[in-house]
Amino acid sequence: MPSLGADMEAGTLVEWLKVPGDAVASGDLLAVVETQKGAIEVEVFEEGTLEEYLIEIGKKVPVGTPMAMIRVKGEVVAEKTAAPKAPKPEPAASKPEPTPATSTPTPRLKGDRIRITPAALRLAQSKGIDARTLGDIGTGPDGAFTLADIEAADPSVVSPPAVNPMDGMRAAIAAAMSRSKAEIPHYYLAHAVDLTAAQAFVDQTNANRAPDERLLLGALYLKAVAKALRKYTEFNGHFSDGAFQPASAINPGMAITIRGGGLVAPAIFSADSLDLGGLMSSIRDLAGRVRAGRFRATELSDATITVTSLGERGVDQLFGVIYPPQVAIIGIGTPHLQPFDVNGAVQSRLTTTLTLAADHRASDGHRGALFLRAINKHLQKPEKL
């Protein structure tokens, strides 16, 4: 007896949909079970032959009780019990839960026709409701299903709320990241970077600027990555049709967190040709639109690499998951003071860890390492960014 919900403790077998000797395959419907939530079809998840029933129709058994024996192909002694895959939620029947062992109308046996009034049948068909899933008796005469039974079973009215439904954002991330981890052979590299010069440049630049003219380190990261990509072209583009297709423009996607959950990484187009002020304007514009939910589809599809920064309140480093069909993602940890070697003397320096996760189908670690070093080099000369 499968658990068809966290609150289910027991179920009542109301109908077998297979008889012993039947060949069964994964996904076949084996039985109908009555639960607090209504009648639910139990699926088979193995291939073989139904050997014998282990419980009788009408019997209420606790979750976990073996219901039937299925002999798997090639198996000599049948040992497997039927268990379901995740069942579809089914509409609840309006009637009180029948207790077939005591109720007067006996449960239907296989092959019995269900009793249903013509009007109820028409309504059920128009709503796509299979009356056989409503249990074994209706509220009408002789246990027939009536219009009221079908109305009460309308899934749009009585479907139990789905457990923890994924919203669109979570579902989109789940799909992209699952695909990435299934298809892309990632390799990972990390490089410690001294940000003292970059931060000093930002501080100095901002000292006399109005707030809306100020720079953030994030703009320097983006520009340094974009400039390095001019030389390391195998990290900028898409893997499609079985091959890496380098992109003609450098459009890094900037990962932006959405309050309440999720993130997107829309592109900043031709970032390598923008100066730091222009990049800041683009960052502000993009972040503002993302938070208002107004970014464009091409801003997602045309990004050629992703840059993700943990910002000021994160941790030391992150190893990203490539957003397909891109082939690389640069991660930037939270800058913090730590001992760092400067020309042979250890000093306290503002540092971060730069990481690269890249697609091994498009590049190798040697080039990946050179790419990270090139980004570092650009960050050491912020005035030239």
Add this chain to the structure above:
Amino acid sequence: MTETETLLRAELHRIAPDIEIEDIDRDEELREEFDIDSLDFLNLVTALGKALNTPMPEADYAKMGSFNDMLAYLTQKAT
């Protein structure tokens, strides 16, 4: 509530609409309490500076640590 506080609350609400002022610790780090990043903070400073016609220099960011710090800073600049 002073006009300055009304302004600060409104700008924080614009950036972090999911956080209720009543639920935060006004003496703790503003960025932590409202879960705002450096770009959000820059946008906040930009908006407040424009509204109060004050430069909000980066050198003064240390005086804008908590909600109460920020309110005191703005109140002083507004008078």
